[in-house]
Each structure stands twice: as structure tokens, then as C-alpha cells.
Amino acid sequence: MKTKALHDFLREHADSMTAEWLHSRTYEPNSVYSSDTPDHMTKELKEQNKLFIMTLVNLLEDPLNDRLSSWAQEIATERALSETPLYRTIHQFTRFRFIFWEYVEKYISIHKDGITSADILYWSKSIHSAFDHAIELFTRYYYQVSDARIEAQKTIIYKLTTPIIPISDEIGILPIVGDIDTHRAQLISETAIKKAEELKLNYIVVDISGVLLIDTMVAGQLFKMIQMLKLLGIDVTITGIRPEIAQTATQLGIDFGNLATFGQLKHALRYLFRDQSN
Structure with a gap:
């Protein structure tokens, strides 16, 4: 029951977590994550992050309900095609993990009388494991798309450089x-x-x-x-x-x-x- 209550709390605060993440952005030239990105891009980032939260919480609630793969594939494809460096997205995972865990701490502070150290340890392990899983999936799909693009570019170059x-x-x-x-x-x-x-x-x-x-x-x-x-x-x-x-x-x-x-x-x-x- 305590874990389900935590999951409900995280879902309820998906908008707040996303807003904090977007607010924490800094200026990054030519980056989709830059604080000066157009409004339509900010809106897209907002929707993508909220979906990530819901998908992540669903996984925490039911390990068999793992839909992170489809989310990671979609985002990785977009980032690879836009030539967003991999390290920039990994950095965003790190920043949002910190925000996500802050909300877990808020929940613990509100319900501290009914929460044990074993509960906190369990949540810590499961949440960090889920984030690591998301990063691994994202990285895998990012490299698949990047490699495919490189091979396609090589094919074009080879055809252009070996004419009759x-x-x-x-x-x-x-x-x-x-x-x-x-x-x-x-x-x-x-x-x-x-x-x-x-x-x-x-x-x-x-x-x-x-x-x-x-x-x-x-x-x-x-x-x-x-x-x-x-x-x-x-x-x-x-x-x-x-x-x-x-x-x-x-x-x-x-x-x-x-x-x-x-x-x-x-x-x-x-x-x-x-x-x-x-």
C-alpha cells in the first residue's frame, strides 16, 4: 500500500516535476534542451517528459508492464536524427533523476511516521534501476539510428566516389x-x-x-x-x-x-x- 501511494503521488506531480525540469534548463547553443528553444519545442519536451514519468511509474508498479523500450526508441530516434550529442541527453536524464528523487523525498517527509528505512532502500533501488534501464535503452537505440545514418551516408559517398x-x-x-x-x-x-x-x-x-x-x-x-x-x-x-x-x-x-x-x-x-x- 505504501508503495502504491508513492506511485500515485508521483503521477499526481508529473506536471510539477516536468515544470521544474524545464525551468532548470540553461542556454545550450544549437541544443533541443536549451532554455531558448521555441515554444513548440518546449511543449514537445513537456509531453515527452510527462510520458516518461508515467511510463517509469507504471514500470515501478508492475515490472511486467515495461513500455520504456517504445518510449526510448522514439526519443532516441528523434535525438539521433536531430544530431543531438548523446552526452547532452544523458545529462538530462541525470538532472531529471535528481528532481524525481526530490519528489520521493517530499513524499517520505509527508508520511515519515509510516515509512521505514527498508521502504526507502527498496524505493531507491527500484527507482535508480528503472532510470538506468531507461538510459541503457535510449543509448542502444540512439546508436542503432546513428549507425544506420552513417551507413546510409557511406553508401551515398561510395556511389559518388566510384563512378564509371x-x-x-x-x-x-x-x-x-x-x-x-x-x-x-x-x-x-x-x-x-x-x-x-x-x-x-x-x-x-x-x-x-x-x-x-x-x-x-x-x-x-x-x-x-x-x-x-x-x-x-x-x-x-x-x-x-x-x-x-x-x-x-x-x-x-x-x-x-x-x-x-x-x-x-x-x-x-x-x-x-x-x-x-x-
């Missing part, structure tokens, strides 16, 4: 520059095949002079791309194979024997244009 450059109606160049992981190698393959078909190319020169290292997975993906281009009737030439990459390819069991290879791009182009003129 047509230099004639029949010949295109695919320059590959920088580090290549398996994900990027797959994107290069998909983009190259699609673009080669669109341009109706007969020859593609894959220039890897700007690639530093090639591991087994990346090499396999690139050579799979080459085979698919050949199946489409496109002749593939490779240029820029440095000695260390050639040595690595040999160690990996990759056979360059069936491919036209040149040390420099200009040599490959000279060969292809001469071949076309004959």
Missing part, C-alpha cells in the same frame, strides 16, 4: 580510390554493372592504382563483378596493379591470366583505342 567515366561511346573507366571494405566492394560492383548497362559500354577499364590493400573478401567481390561484366559482353581491363597487390592476389589464388592487365591507365587506353581502330 565514359570516355567514348564504347569505353568507360572505373577508378577505385582509397580503402575498400566488403560493403564498399559490393556497392562498387552493383553501381558499375548498372551504369555499364545504362551506358551500353563494350569496354571497361578498372583502375586500382589508388587502392592500398585488397583482402580476400574484397578481391572476391571485385572479381565477381568482373565476371558479371564479362557475362554481359563487356571486356574488362585492369590497370594499376602494383607489385604488392599482385603478390597478395597470387597468395590468395587469384588468377589474372584471363584478364588484360596494364601497369598504367594510359597504356590500357592506348591499347583499346588502337584495337578499336583496327
